[in-house]
Each structure stands twice: as C-alpha cells, then as structure tokens.
Amino acid sequence: MTTRSQVLDRTVAQAMSGLSATAKKGLGDPALAELVMIRASQLNHCAFCLGMHLSLARKHGVSELQLDLLSAWEEAEDVFDERERAALALTEAVTVLTDGFVPDEVYERAARHFDDVRLAHLIGLVVAINNWNRVMVSRRIPPGGYTP
Template sequence: MRRINLQEVAPEGFEHVRRLEGYIQRRLDKKLLFLVKLRASFINGCAYCVDMHSQHAIEAGESTRRLFAVATWREVDLFDERERAALALTDSVTRLGEGGVPDDVWDTAAKVYTEEELADLLLAIVTINMWNRIAIPSRNPLPA
C-alpha cells in the first residue's frame, strides 16, 4: 500500500524532478536512457521503475533479450562500447561508496562521450536514482 503520494503532497518539488526528467529525455538517446534506468532500478530494487521502464523500452523497440541482459551486462556481448561505459558508470554512481566513482570507470566513459554527453548521462543516472528513492520509500504500487 502506498505510504505517500509526493505528487499530491509536494507538487512543486515533484514538478522540479519531472522537469529534470524532461530535460534528460530530450538530451539522451532513448535506448541508452532505458538501459541506464533499468540498470539503476535493478540495483536499487525498485519494482515500480523496473516494470515501467522495461515496458517503455519494449514499446520503443528495445529487445527483451537486451533488457533481461542488463542484469548481467558484464558477462554478455550484447552492448556496444558506449552502452557498456554508461552501464559501468551507472553501477558506480548508483552504488556510490566511500571511494566515489573509480577513475577507470570515469575515464572509460570520458573516452566515448563528449563532456556535454557525459554531463547529461550523469544527470540521467542521478535522476533515476532520485526516482527510485521516491518510489521505494513511498511504496508506489505497480499498475494492475
């Protein structure tokens, strides 16, 4: 059962998060964005977001094979160099620990993305983690 509906209780704050989401959606390739959202949501255990983003990815033409493989992306060769760099950065930012993002992870991403693309990718990773951290404690129910 839902604990709180932030959209109703804190509409102004919620709208700021939505606007950031809108910016990200305009800036990043849709398939890459779905992979990032799905990977962070897997790590965070956000069932609501895994369900929503996997459905949206399928509707956008992403294969179910690649979507399932996001859980084990390091062991498969279904992702190109840019996608792998984005997934590695997603892992590091989502699991941000005491050491931060390792230099090798950042440097790999910086080699395949421009500085502007890297900034947008980082904002996308931060945004999905924010959505996960809204959905999980508020207990957003899955749609029927």
C-alpha cells in the same frame, strides 16, 4: 495523517520530472536512456520504476535479449556494445558509490564514448532515476500503476 502516497509534493515532482526529461533529451539516445534507468532501478529494487522503464524500453526498440540480460551486462559481452557498457558501468558507479566516489577508470571509459555535454546528461539521468527510485521505494508505490 499523511499517507506514504501523499509524501511527494506536486512542485517537487515537477522539478524531478524536469531534470529527468532534460537529461534524457540531452543524452540523445532514448533506448540507452531506458537501459540506464532500468539498471539503476534494478540496483535500487524499485519495482514501480522497473515496470515503467521496461515498458518504455520496449517502445524505444530495446531488444528482449538486452532486457533479459541487463542485470548481467558485464558477462553479456556480445549483447551490449562498448558505448552501452561504458554507460552501464557509470550508472552502477554513480548509483552505488561504495567507495564514496566514481572510480577514475569508469569515468574515463564513459568519457571516451560521450562528449562533455552528453556525459553531463548521462550523469544527470542517473542522478534523476536514483531520486525517483528512492521516492517510489520510500512511498512503497507498487508496480503496474504507470500508464504512458
């Protein structure tokens, strides 16, 4: 019998890791990448990914204040700059897709802060972390197992 922890094939994990690494590198801002991945993981209730990306965010210099207030980033106007806020809005829109699409104003807001290539990498990063969240939640992988 297959256990939940055996569900992900090594080749699938490598492909997902490749997308994650490429998108993060192409975004060019590791601290912002971690904020994006944490926010998506909060929305998806992925404890494993939250633990991992909170640890990585601290290593990339994300402030404790930003980490503490990330779930309320829209209200914490002085804590996140406009570029970060645009990325977080796009992260939420791509993650939730409640209307079946990303609203034009959210996309256009992000496009004002990211050129076409970086915007593509940002969207790729959001897609990648959403994939990881769904895999880890489906497998019920508990937090704390990540080691750099």
